[in-house]
Amino acid sequence: MAVDLELTPKQKRPAGERCCEPVVYPDVERAQALRMAEVAKALGDPIRLQLVDVLRKHAGKVCVCELVPLFDVAQPTLSHHLKKLREAGIVDSERQGLWAYYYVRPDALKELTAWLS
Amino acid sequence: MAVDLELTPKQKRPAGERCCEPVVYPDVERAQALRMAEVAKALGDPIRLQLVDVLRKHAGKVCVCELVPLFDVAQPTLSHHLKKLREAGIVDSERQGLWAYYYVRPDALKELTAWLS
C-alpha cells in the first residue's frame, strides 16, 4: 500500500494564516452543561417560567387550585408543566388531602445562576 | 329560561376551607416572561450552553472553525445551533473573508440573570 504524501487541508494552511487564537475547551464542563441545560430547558417555556416566578415570590407552598386560574391553559396542561418542573428538580410537591402544594426547591437554580453571573 | 339557582363549586366551598392564601399574580411579568423564556430555551441545549460558555470565557470573537472540532456534531448542526443563539439575541457574528467570528452580545443574559438572582 502506498503512503499518502498528500498534505491534509489543515497542513496545507500555513501557520501564519490562523483565523484566531486556539480555543481551549475544558472537558470538566460536559456533565455540568447537561445539568444546567436541563434546568434552562425547563425554564424555556413562558408558563413554566411564570410558575416558578409565582412560587418564588410567594416563598411558601402554593396550592395547585390557586395556580390553575392564573393561566389560560387547561388543568391537565398545567399539571404537565408542573411535572416537567418537578422532573428538572426545580420544584417539588406535597399532598395534603385533596390538595397538592408546590414549592421551589432550595438551591435548584443555584448552579445555573452562578454560571450566568 | 330558568335561572340556575344551583351554587357553583366555588361558592359551595365554605370560606373556612380555603386551601391556602390567595396568590396575586402581577400581569406585568407576561412580556418579560416571554423574553426570558426565549433566552432560557436557547440555553436549554447542552451544545448551545457550552458554545456560550466558550464564547464567554474567551471574551472575544471566536472563529467558527475553532468551534466545530470541539463538539461531536457535524458542521451544519453547529451552524444551526449558532443560528438559534443568534435568533435569541444571545450571540452575534461578524464575517471576515472566509471566516466567521462569533461573540456574546453584552447584556444579552442580563434580564434572565437578574431574575434568577
Place this chain on the structure above:
DNA sequence: GCTCCAGATCGACGGCCATCAATCTACAGA
C-alpha cells in the same frame, strides 16, 4: 357503601427540534 372533587394520567393531534448528507454561496489564491 356512595358521591363529589382536586389533581394526575392517558391518548391523540399538530408542530417544532436536533441531526445529518447534500448543496449552495462567497471569498481567496493562483
Place this chain on the structure above:
DNA sequence: TCTGTAGATTGATGGCCGTCGATCTGGAGC
C-alpha cells in the same frame, strides 16, 4: 477564470413538546 475552502442553507427523518378532552385515582363528607 478556475479551484479550493469556510460557513450557511436545504430537505428529510425521527423524536420530543405543548395542548386538549377524557379518564383514572384517591381522599372528604355524607
